[in-house]
Amino acid sequence: MHELTSWLSGTTDPRAFPYAAVLREFHRVGKHFVDPRLLELLDEARRRLTGSGPTGSGTAPGLLDDFIDVTLDKWDGRYDYRSYLALRLLRLPSGEDDPAATGDDDTTTRHARDRLFVRLVADALAFELAAARGAADLLPLQRPAWTVVVKRCRLGVRAAAPALLRLGCQASPDDGTPADAAAALHALAATLDPPADVPLRLSMLPVHVTHDEYLFIRVLQAYECLFAALADELGAAVAALADARPTPAADRLAYAHDLLDGAGPLFSLLATMQPESFQTFRQYTEGASAIQSRSYKRVESLCRTPLQERLDSVAYQAVPEVRARVRAGQATVDEAYRSAVADGRLDGPDRRLVARRMEAFASALFRWRHTHHRIATRMLGRRSGTGYTEGTPYLAAVRDVPVFTSVDPRPGPFQAVGGPRA
The missing domain is CATH 1.20.58.480 (Methane Monooxygenase Hydroxylase; Chain G, domain 1)
Structure with a gap:
């Protein structure tokens, strides 16, 4: 907490954020058991960076915003599968929007x-x-x-x-x-x-x-x-x-x-x-x-x-x-x-x-x-x-729900493509 307090009292430059120290504490006890005082400091860091509270909406850009987002998921009451796996940090390569x-x-x-x-x-x-x-x-x-x-x-x-x-x-x-x-x-x-x-x-x-x-x-x-x-x-x-x-x-x-x-x-x-x-x-x-x-x-x-x-x-x-x-x-x-x-x-x-x-x-x-x-x-x-x-x-x-249900256009009994055969 000392490193984070020092960062908050300084310029709060994202490039100088004490990632290693924060991560070390999360690893020492596990996310579920992190000291609430540390979470309060992270929440303060978020407010300084975004001025808008929780970043779960995805509107705050940048590595530090995403890191704070996943560290405070339980604190915010929005803990789920995506935040557990820190998927925002991984930025899965995808052509979905390209x-x-x-x-x-x-x-x-x-x-x-x-x-x-x-x-x-x-x-x-x-x-x-x-x-x-x-x-x-x-x-x-x-x-x-x-x-x-x-x-x-x-x-x-x-x-x-x-x-x-x-x-x-x-x-x-x-x-x-x-x-x-x-x-x-x-x-x-x-x-x-x-x-x-x-x-x-x-x-x-x-x-x-x-x-x-x-x-x-x-x-x-x-x-x-x-x-x-x-x-x-x-x-x-x-x-x-x-x-x-x-x-x-x-x-x-x-x-x-x-x-x-x-x-x-x-x-x-x-x-x-x-x-x-x-x-x-x-x-x-x-x-x-x-x-x-x-x-x-x-x-x-x-x-x-x-x-x-x-x-x-x-x-x-x-x-x-x-x-x-x-x-x-x-x-x-x-x-x-x-x-x-x-x-x-x-x-x-x-x-x-x-x-x-x-x-x-x-x-x-x-x-x-x-x-x-x-x-x-x-x-x-x-x-x-x-x-x-x-x-x-x-x-x-x-588990056995058919993946595809395309029907062969020729006459004959229905057969789900890839589905369980009779």
Whole structure:
């Protein structure tokens, strides 16, 4: 608090803000247990910077504004999934609001997402190694055994490998022991962006001092990055189908499938989390739930228009901006495919190609949902979830909902593309 008090009594230059000191205190006790006096000082810093109180509206620009926003989420009573993962700080690369990113060549955005994905995974593994070797005192409670650390290193390196290949990295860090490979991955990740990556460091704000929460946060952040990418690819596929360009649409769907399938080891990595550790820190995450994920809802709603019951559920009420787009008539892959077939713009080999790619992506998403449900059941049993959700019963209810419902225009029984077969 001394550093922050000194900053407040000076020029309050954002460039001189004592990030390290504030972060150190949050790490020492966990966000849920930070001294209210420190939170009061942060609130004062916010008023000095914005003159308008809470920055949750997103109107205050800049790194410091975003950092204070996520540190004061519990203080303000607006703690949720996005603030828990500090997504404003990560600034997920997305072409959602950039018309150019819906074209056939958005390599820059794709590479930015891959770099962030690799850095998140590499950082998680670096923490595992540092803690196991006694080089880190952060989150000291319930350290895992070395065998678990080795397994995490192996799975993390596997999860990052597809993104590294897309980035054109020739040397895959797979030589030596899993720990050696993880260390090599971290060294490689440091070359992908400036080493002084302040937003990445500031985005680690656990609620407790349990070791496994670090892994939990980084894996969820990596999945948010992944689903932001999937949403962009699906949006571009919709635009291509609307413009009668089946090949680019099929390519986008194939790329989305490869992204989701290639990230499979992320769930295996998350499954190494110790259930007792999860139960320890999750009691302080009330108000934050993965069903509040904006990126996932963008993916789901771009596949097909959610039924009214789904749209009225707590899951969509938690993402009002996505819900508003759906209600405004957002185009979907499902709709664009059916329309193109009905109008004769998509037929023959082109139609079959797009349908196959839709089915492949749907199958990958089904696998993701089932794995998500299985891991959540292992960690939670059939208990209620956080964020005022229904926990694993909720996941079970939505895991088999068809991804697409495009009907083959030829006579015959209905078959949901990618859905469960009779």
